[in-house]
Amino acid sequence: MLAFNFFGATEGGLFDINATLPLMAIQVVALTYILNSLFFKPVGKVVEKREKFVSNNIIEAKNKLSEVKKLEADLLTQLQSARTEAQRIVSEAENESDKLYKEALELANNEANASKEKARLEIESQTSAARDQLSKQADDLSELIVNRLILEK
């Protein structure tokens, strides 16, 4: 085999290549299989299981977060519509009450006007009646006075 004599070694030397080479290769191949079943497979299983667990949890959390955001937006729009609805109802009620108030006011005004007018008419008619009666009485009185004066003469 290849055997350079280095540093005066009687046999072997630095580059003494012999059956150590193939045996070492076999040993390394065997070590590969041993380490695969003892180290790489079990550790890989645990690590990858955990990685899967973590990534699943992250995905789940993200889904939940987006769901929460959607629900939040939903609630917000609901709240918004409820608010506008409430506003609408309030303004409607205000309008209604305003209208009712105006109606009532008008009605009362009309009634008051009507009764005022009626009273005025009554007063007028009573005044004219009184005046008629007064003038009639004056006529009677004047006739009486005239009659007395004529009779006395």
Added chain:
Amino acid sequence: MLTNFAALEVGQHLYWQIGNIRLHGQVFLTSWILLGALLVFISLGTKKMENDPKGLQNLLEFLWDYIRDLARTQIGEKVYRDWMPFIGTLFLFVFVSNWGGALIPWRLIKLPSGELGAPTADINTTIALALLVSLSYFYAGLSNKGWRYFEYYVHPTPIMLPFKILEDFTKPLSLSFRLFGNILADELVVGVLVFLVPLILPIPVMFLGLFTSAIQALIFATLAAYYIGEAVEEHH
């Protein structure tokens, strides 16, 4: 005596003779000790796997994640799963060998010949790793794309053909010699410094050695993943 303590027994090995074949015993001894420690560490960490990681499991999961990122960025989303154990094993093997070689005072254990040290400081180990990488990227390319894998050699122009063929030889060569050279050089520098100035001075070099060791493990695994990724990449 002094020259013996110099511990520069470069190129000396503890030979094991099995039938006709000869092995570098010190490489296997250290690799068995280090890989045994690694396997004990890993089985302790994965004994009770929980969804909420505690203690060792945390460390192992960090390591797993690190290796997955390495494999995924170099090989690509589609097939990185198939190659992650291989890339991870290369990384762990090289890292544990380098650091084990640098951190454990192997020299205190006397061997009849040669000395214990990082398994990656032996050319056999690094060539074995590099050839495995070569086989892997060929296999990855052929199993993913079939014969269309060889389009890679004439991509983007047929002029690239000789260079791409040359690359198939330079890849394992550079992989193995980079690792071998770095780790051996680190061991030698520390050895020489310890021999010359046994106090304090070698410590920064030892730290530098730890840094180099970690970087070499990362480079080896990254390049292996890159070669595989290059082989499975679809050209359009």
